[in-house]
Amino acid sequence: MTRDVIVVGAGGGGPVVAKELAARGLDVLLLEGGARHGDPRREWTHLENDANNPLTGFLRFGPPDRREPAWLREEPQNSFLLQAAGVGGTTLHYFGNSPRAYPGVFHGYDGADRAMYDTAHAFPFAYRDLVPYYRWVEATLPVQTAAMGVKETVFLSGAEKLGIPVQTAKDTTGWSYRPQENAILQPGGTAGRTGDPAELQHPRATGCTFCGYCLQGCMEPPGAPRNLYAKRSTDNSYVPMALTAAAWSPHGRDVTLLADAYVTRVHTGHRDGRLTATGVTWRTGATGETHREDARVVVLAGGATETPRLWLNSGLPNPNGWVGRGYTDHFLDGVTGLFDHDTGNSRGPNSAARCDFPGHGALENIGLPPAMQAYSMALSDSGIRGRYRNGRGFTGPWDGPTGRVIGPELKEVLAHGIDRLLNVLILTGDDVEAHNRVTQSVLPPDSHGPVPKVVFRSRERTRRTQANREFLARKATELLRRAGARRVYRFDWAPLLLHVHSTMRMGLSADDSVLDADARSRWIDHLYIADNSALANSLGGPNPTLTTQALATRTAEKIFARHFGGDPWVGHETPVPSTDPRVSAAL
Template sequence: MRDVIIIGAGGGGPVVAKELAARGLDVLLLEAGPRHANPRTEWTHFENDANNPLTGFFRLGPSDRSKPAWFREWPQNSFVWQVSGVGGTTQHYYGNSPRAYPGVFNDYTGADREQYDIAHRFPFGYAEMVPYFEWVEATLPVQTAAMGTKEQTWFRGCETLGIPVQTTKTTTGPSYRPQENAILQPGGNAGRTSDRDLLQYPKATGCTFCGYCFQGCMQPIAAPRNQFAKRSTDNSYVPMALTAEVWSAGGRPVELITDAYVTRVHTEQRQGGLAATGVTWRDNASGEEHREDARVVVMSGGCTENPRLWFNSGLPNPNDWVGRGYTDHHFDWLIGSFDGDTGNSKGPGSSARLEMPGYGGLENVGLPPALEAFAMTLSDSGIRGQYDNDNGSAGPWDGPAGRVIGPELKELLSGGIDTLLNALVITDDDVEPDNRVTLSAFPADEHGPVPKVSFRQRQRSARTLRNREFMARKAAELLRGAGAKKVYRINWAPLILHVQSSMRMGESAADSVLDANAESRAVRRLFIADNSALANSLGGPNPTLTTQAVATRTAEKIFQRYFGGDPWVRAESPVVSTDPRISVRLGELGL
């Protein structure tokens, strides 16, 4: 029998695996998708190679890409970037790691308290979270982003809005700042040259400004895996988990099995109620099924897959909140067109932001050509000006919202994509009970009934809609202030990237699946450690850092409750993933 089985090696599962293995527990980490152990031979920087949802190396499917991707039902106009494999969606995130706003926690007493979704707060205080934020920030590590031309242009616009520069990690009011991101700072020749020979490790370290963050980081050339610039979990927590005995006295390495699709969580009645006892997983290549037992099970499959596995396992859902509250950040996208060079496609993908607590935030996102084209066409308004509707048709942008086509598109791109500047609108959303995951009526696949995600786009709460319009107008003001000659609003359809809360923790058993320790209220010894455990939309900040901080806290609670251990976050300094001893060990393992 194992001590702990963790289902999913995306943004949260490896955090729990690393922390518990470091304390000497026997941890099995199961991942449904592949492990890209040699990115430089398995990946390219070509956007379609990476991001095609059917054939890309970042897709929802098994390691064998000759086999079809796994089907998920999305009945509304939307697009989901769901990724299976070690690292999960952190493989294509931008490393953005802002802390959640204090206003979403239950100890917040600020004058703007009513601006937040106070009905769905975290069941503990921000002050309690700070040490866990600090632990993850030191472990990844999280650092102030490297700056370039697009950031300089962005900040020029921010300066015209009359708000201050933020100088702390905790957001206390309207402000702007460089991103706090999980990308190693450029060192040596990095960021100083485009000469490939000079950008090889150790002549260059950290971010080389290649501009291809979304295609997975494999820079600098010749660097060991744990020195890759972007600190996706496949480059940070997973290498640490697999080499736990190297850096932690008494630690033991995690066993990682990939292409292992968990189809059932097993339970039994014990004194005190129903308890998780193990899992059944299916080998994607052979089709063979395996049973593993454990003292604790942790689900980290994500906001869509966790509810599916719950339902397919026949686990109890007494308050009907399993799969409910599927919450995102009601994105929108605005583009400024400039006469001069903005550096849009160069450097870290997203290194500057603006904060508006109670409403959300804005991020500058620089993109290579195909992703820029995607962002310009993902509209819920159709072709720009085609429909007379209220979807962003009137505002401080040029003309109605919608995708740009024809002569106007030619004009917009006449100077190339490096004359554009993008603003991503990220709202503070209310938890919407009718946004949910259920089982689809479509035929089951080899792993059982497939999930259906019902997602309301236009019937959101009045506060969420208000927030989106407010932040879209701020984005237009910022772009104008930066010098844009024209500003276009796309009115994005749902792009499911920042998604959370489908298995939420909460203050009340009436509307949450998990208690304050992220343990299931209905099944003892069953925990959840990914975005789906988050209580709300965090006020708007990107969810990964908060997910990883909560996962660290969850690991500590597991260790204390079921293995008689002491807390560690306040007593020790975290071991960072760039420890040179790990590089030596990774070389021995061929990693």
């Protein structure tokens, strides 16, 4: 049997392609190496270690059986790759933030600030070409203006005093501040009005219940159908739509989803004189059995680390050496303010307000539960505050040098209470750099083949990248001071590889890209990529998921037109929201 399409990976991008093509009647097989969390209310908890422990947590990067070890990645530098396996992928613990990319990272941008972007690695089409696909995804998820709480009030009060305007449009062209555009359903009924669990049952409560546990996956409100869980991670949005496509689409065909199915090889053959993708082999973790299935089109969506690993392990062509290169990560950093009053740090959606500084990057407020708060303050590439500087350490408008806050100092800060802190995440508009990359490790292979090695030279970033990070750290500090913080800490984080992109980048030039403007392999026919690795660059700083999903929608449309004789649909049809009652009924 030959499928129409095989999609490898059910994270942020794969389910988008699967849903869109299934809605047009194609036979789609969606393979995911991790678990399928079918009943989060039974399988999950809000306990931080239970969820986020990188070795044993239910949102770790590893097999479904938590008694088995996590999957290995070699990280020779001081860094932490924070990703989750399973249906939903890393969107399981993302904050739902869904801003559009800055127009300056696209081909043809002619703004006065164009020199402030990595123009050598621009997207190979114009920003306006992606806007219809943004709109499609925003309506499908749906993306809405975030619900506001105490921490957003504090953050936005500081942003206002920076003297920048409020942004009212989705397209970001200048310095501004605003509530987040996020993929979390607005609270309704009793949600957001009470903390009494008895009062927070669906349908009395709808949307976000302000539980504050976005990092632990979303299972709120209790009793809701899966497609009405508040956070629109793909396990709650695109996957339910893919599995029920026949119920809500006139021509739809339900997707076949297999979890615990780790793809180990992409197969190729020659067709019409061209090397062509023909299918994949996967391994079932529970039994060790291997399976092969063929398809007319193969779409890789395993993420910015696993997609290049699969490519290299499959022995696919890499004539320009750019497979796995160009790893961008927003060069994240953290700044935390200590206040004399309640900041609401632990309550509500974990991030619901932001400042944008196109040409530099962005700032966003981050609410954290206690263990992640302590972790964020104890992560640094500058050593330990007051003890040693690790050959580094920055001074500035924050209090004291950068570095880890540990021991008595950390206890003293946390003794004031988690809700006296306010965190600002720095999202740097970083350059594509060839030496930041994924390769095959020389460590012993695991059951899926050679393991990936993630190489990151955090101290050798371009001058522009480093200057952007410092600019944003100072803006974050100024914001917190103006909001009323009496003490401000900056940490100079070691690479926290959370927003990772562009390792299989599309590009203008065949010399430094793997994909053409349609996210199609330059060297292998019928092979596409639909995850963060396909992004041409780091978007200038904005969170990547919405752009990846818009690009995946565009890629699905290109596949349908090129290989199955179909017509484009974005701009010609009305998108169906993932909250549609027909999806609920079919589930």
